[in-house]
Amino acid sequence: MPLADDIPVNDQVTLPGHELWLEFSHASGPGGQNVNKLSTRATLCWSVDASGALTPEQKRRVRTRLRSRISVDGVLRVSSSRRRSQLANRREAERRLAELLAEALQKPKPRIPTKPSRASQERRLSAKKRRGDLKRARGAVRDW
Secondary structure, eight states: OBOSSOEEOSSSOEEOGGGEEEEEEOOOSSOTHHHHHSOOEEEEEEETTTOSSSOHHHHHHHHHHTTTTBOTTSEEEEEEOSSSSHHHHHHHHHHHHHHHHHHHHSOOOOOOOOOOOHHHHHHHHHHHHHHHHHHHHTSOOOOO
């Protein structure tokens, strides 16, 4: 079942509703008899490769960062069964998908290599010397 409304991910990316589809199933958890009668678990599905909302670079980043959540056929699935109603679970799944994608699309900060300060080098070497002296003192006691 395709969605009617789009899901905003960040300022640049919005997932169109026609690229998303929902699957409903029986859920465990809160709800009493309601759980046994109704399909309240919502699973929101989105095909990363078939999407026109992302650039090839963004698709690569999403595939790399979310590889454990993407199936072999390239579908990202987000489920929610926390709430008692189907609509609330659907909204929760939409929110979680947007959060996951926003986090995956963030560009990593480049690492700026730094040199250790002279004082930190001296502290490290003196700590190594103290440790070596302590270990050397553990040897057998000699009686001269």
